[in-house]
Amino acid sequence: MTDIEPDDTVDARGAACPGPLMDLIGAIRGAEPGDVVRLLSDSDGSLTDVPEWAEEAGNELLAVEELDDHNAFYVEKA
Amino acid sequence: MTERIVVLGGGTGGSVLANDLADRLEPELDAGDVEVTLINDGPDHVYKPVWLYVPFGQREPADGRRALDELVDDAVDLRIDRVSEVDTDSQRLRFDGGGPPMEYDYLVLATGSTLKPEQIPGLAEGGHDYYSESGATALREELLEFTEGEIVLSVIGTPHMCPAAPLEFVFMVDDWFRERGLREDVEVTYTYPIQRVHGNPHIAEWARPIMEERDINVETFFNAESVDPDAETITSMEGTELDYDLLVSIPPHGGVDLIEEAGLGDDGWVDVDKHTLEAEAAENVYALGDTADTGVPNAGSVAHYQAGVVGQRLASDVRGRPATATYDGKTLCFIETGMDSASFVEFDYENPPSPAPPSEKLHWSKLAYNESYWLTARGLL
Numbered sequence: 221m222t223d224i225e226p227d228d229t230v231d232a233r234g235a236a237c238p239g240p241l242m243d244l245i246g247a248i249r250g251a252e253p254g255d256v257v258r259l260l261s262d263s264d265g266s267l268t269d270v271p272e273w274a275e276e277a278g279n280e281l282l283a284v285e286e287l288d289d290h291n292a293f294y295v296e297k298a
Numbered sequence: 299m300t301e302r303i304v305v306l307g308g309g310t311g312g313s314v315l316a317n318d319l320a321d322r323l324e325p326e327l328d329a330g331d332v333e334v335t336l337i338n339d340g341p342d343h344v345y346k347p348v349w350l351y352v353p354f355g356q357r358e359p360a361d362g363r364r365a366l367d368e369l370v371d372d373a374v375d376l377r378i379d380r381v382s383e384v385d386t387d388s389q390r391l392r393f394d395g396g397g398p399p400m401e402y403d404y405l406v407l408a409t410g411s412t413l414k415p416e417q418i419p420g421l422a423e424g425g426h427d428y429y430s431e432s433g434a435t436a437l438r439e440e441l442l443e444f445t446e447g448e449i450v451l452s453v454i455g456t457p458h459m460c461p462a463a464p465l466e467f468v469f470m471v472d473d474w475f476r477e478r479g480l481r482e483d484v485e486v487t488y489t490y491p492i493q494r495v496h497g498n499p500h501i502a503e504w505a506r507p508i509m510e511e512r513d514i515n516v517e518t519f520f521n522a523e524s525v526d527p528d529a530e531t532i533t534s535m536e537g538t539e540l541d542y543d544l545l546v547s548i549p550p551h552g553g554v555d556l557i558e559e560a561g562l563g564d565d566g567w568v569d570v571d572k573h574t575l576e577a578e579a580a581e582n583v584y585a586l587g588d589t590a591d592t593g594v595p596n597a598g599s600v601a602h603y604q605a606g607v608v609g610q611r612l613a614s615d616v617r618g619r620p621a622t623a624t625y626d627g628k629t630l631c632f633i634e635t636g637m638d639s640a641s642f643v644e645f646d647y648e649n650p651p652s653p654a655p656p657s658e659k660l661h662w663s664k665l666a667y668n669e670s671y672w673l674t675a676r677g678l679l
Binding site: 234235237238248249272277 | 456457
């Protein structure tokens with residue numbers, strides 16, 4: 221368990237790739253620099269495309285939490 | 299007691315469904331046991347795929363417009379009005395112009411997509427589109443006179459209508475300038491929000507080599523943040539800036555506000571069971587087409603197939619039988635790969651697409667279907 225407190229949470233469980241990444245991008249778009257967005261996704265594709273995009277966009281992927289049936293990604297907007 | 303079915307939205311999904319119900323429930327409609335009402339905020343039905351051809355001077359917006367009262371069965375009550383509120387607790391709709399609320403026993407939301415270019419600073423002033431009648435005609439004015447420079451096609455909004463159309467546009471632009479001997483003077487750049495050129499990995503894998511062969515520049519992980527109409531630049535959240543002489547965008551999309559206000563889902567998309575198309579947050583409410591958040595493309599074929607499923611389910615509901623019809627994710631798209639060639643894909647929730655080799659025959663099949671679409675709208679094809 222992480223103790224990171226997100227400023228916003230996007231629940232994209234049930235959405236197929238690239239839905240979760242696009243939901244994350246939408247939330248980051250509306251966030252302030254320094255805000256942390258938590259993305260909940262049960263799509264395996266998120267395990268690769270979220271880190272790739274975070275790096276490309278210069279945002280930091282603080283943590284990936286593996287939960288029972290989904291993952292939680294914590295991304296801080298640069 | 300009369301069962302009242304109300305369909306909100308007279309696009310592909312709503313019109314096909316209204317005509318489907320008129321046919322399927324003919325005995326009940328004749329007996330007065332069922333009423334079907336189709337509500338639309340304007341008198342015309344609009345077939346949007348026509349707009350792809352408008353910028354190239356090959357179609358007119360009027361080719362995609364017909365009066366709803368000519369398309370919809372006389373057994374359907376057609377109401378031209380704008381709904382201001384959906385109250386799913388009391389099962390009532392209220393209207394912009396006031397008047398008495400309309401009660402329903404079953405409601406189908408087919409309100410479709412709207413464009414929201416204002417979400418990106420500078421986009422409305424600096425960009426063009428072919429996702430609206432006015433956008434397509436304004437783009438035509440620019441494109442027909444364009445002889446040299448940089449064209450940028452930027453996919454900004456996802457989900458957006460017709461996910462194939464951005465690929466089609468750059469393939470057509472490439473071919474169109476090539477045929478006219480101008481391609482060497484025109485740079486074409488395609489941008490996409492994720493790490494590949496299309497949301498569906500199978501279509502992306504097919505399209506990317508074609509783009510390379512055709513010298514179409516590609517920028518992936520490009521999420522437009524702003525447009526500077528004076529400097530003619532578009533800048534992404536990822537920090538990339540592109541110069542353009544002609545910017546064509548797929549603007550951000552959203553559904554209509556009253557869906558979120560009714561608590562049925564975010565951004566105007568209704569949260570549904572992706573097989574039954576029943577709303578998750580309310581009883582006796584269905585959604586279809588772009589409005590239903592199923593994860594499948596926002597495409598006319600999807601709305602068409604979903605209308606058949608909802609029609610069957612509503613008929614079962616009305617007749618007191620268990621509703622068994624379900625939507626399997628079926629999607630069908632022709633994809634133009636030039637001015638006289640096209641591919642074709644068909645897929646569903648379980649089976650991925652496998653694009654057919656491009657051919658002239660498929661191009662003509664697409665154009666032929668576009669002409670015969672009016673039979674689909676009438677519920678005949």
